Amino acid sequence: MSVEHALADFLEANLGRFAKHTGELLRQIPNSPYPKLSDAELIPRMQKPFVATISALRGDLQALIDFSRQSIKPVVDNPNASSDIVAQIGEAIYSTLKVAARECFADDELNYALALAAAAEVTFISNKNSYQAFVDIREARIREREETLQQMTSELDQANAALRELAAPIAPIHDNILVLPLVGSIDTNRAQMLTEDLLEQIVARQSDIVIMDITGVPIVDTNIANYLVQTTKAVSLLGAQVILVGISAEVAQTIVGLEIDLRQLSVRANLQDGIEYALEQVGLGIRPLQEQRRG
The missing domain is CATH 1.10.490.10 (Globins)
Structure with a gap:
């Protein structure tokens, strides 16, 4: 053995x-x-x-x-x-x-x-x-x-992309006019994201006018006011104009109290007035249908 x-x-x-x-x-x-x-x-x-x-x-x-x-x-x-x-x-x-x-x-x-x-x-x-x-x-x-992390990252990127679209639903209402309705609070990160998306849309659509509607912004503090000013400057560098609409009485008082100069912005009372003013800037206007047919 x-x-x-x-x-x-x-x-x-x-x-x-x-x-x-x-x-x-x-x-x-x-x-x-x-x-x-x-x-x-x-x-x-x-x-x-x-x-x-x-x-x-x-x-x-x-x-x-x-x-x-x-x-x-x-x-x-x-x-x-x-x-x-x-x-x-x-x-x-x-x-x-x-x-x-x-x-x-x-x-x-x-x-x-x-x-x-x-x-x-x-x-x-x-x-x-x-x-x-x-x-x-x-x-x-x-x-x-x-692989799981990559999948989660991809899903997070998709969610962030969807969130960007919801956070900045930039809508073209004419070949040269964009509307940016702002809703909710705006922190530094969101402000930067909004500005980036807005500038990209202006370049992509060759827009001349941007209507920023802050009706849905409950509080305007120094950060938000500065965001409006800085965004206006950035937009002007692209040769476009900002029209600010939707300022409530409370927001107006806040802006005055903060002593922030918004004179470089064109301001209108509401979105309708802003659209009418924007159309005037490009030589257009809104008329009743009957009047258009008679013309």
Whole structure:
């Protein structure tokens, strides 16, 4: 009988004892699940790597390879586990194999040395495949998380794009006239977004006039007033004009109280007046249909 087969038979005959010995070693590994397991849970679990090792010693290396790659999956599920756990498990099993080899060949130093070499070989094969499986699983999960993150980023970009459209619903009412209704509060980020979108629309549509309707803005503070002034300056640099409409009595009082100069803006009472004024600037007007038919 070969040394490998003799060691396999000895392991098989003492499977429970060596499984318990390995379990005691594994309980000493920090950040591992083993310290929390009872003997009733741990010993049957530790018998499995020895069953695979026995198969390998008898010539079935694939059984050990398959087991090593499969058994590492629960370990990878532990977020605190690192690849060091593979070496630690392998060291615990190899320590037990050395004990088994010593007992099996207590009076035969040559066969003991051969048994140690066989134990080292199967341990190396097991560790190599366990480590590769650990890396493969971790890399696969990282790729999955990256794909999920990319998908979430794409969805967020789409949501932000939709939000931009809702936040700045710039509407053309004529070839040369745009209307920008402002609704809700306007912080620095939204103000910048509104200005960027407005300038892009002016360039894209070659507009000459922008009607900014602030009827839906409940409070006009210094930041909003400055936004209106700065946007007007930016629009004028593109050769267009801003008409401000929708200033309520409360907002007017606020602007006066803030002592902000809005004289560079053309101001009209409401959107209708603003549209009529804008049409006048481009040589157009609104007439009743009957009057148009008589004309």
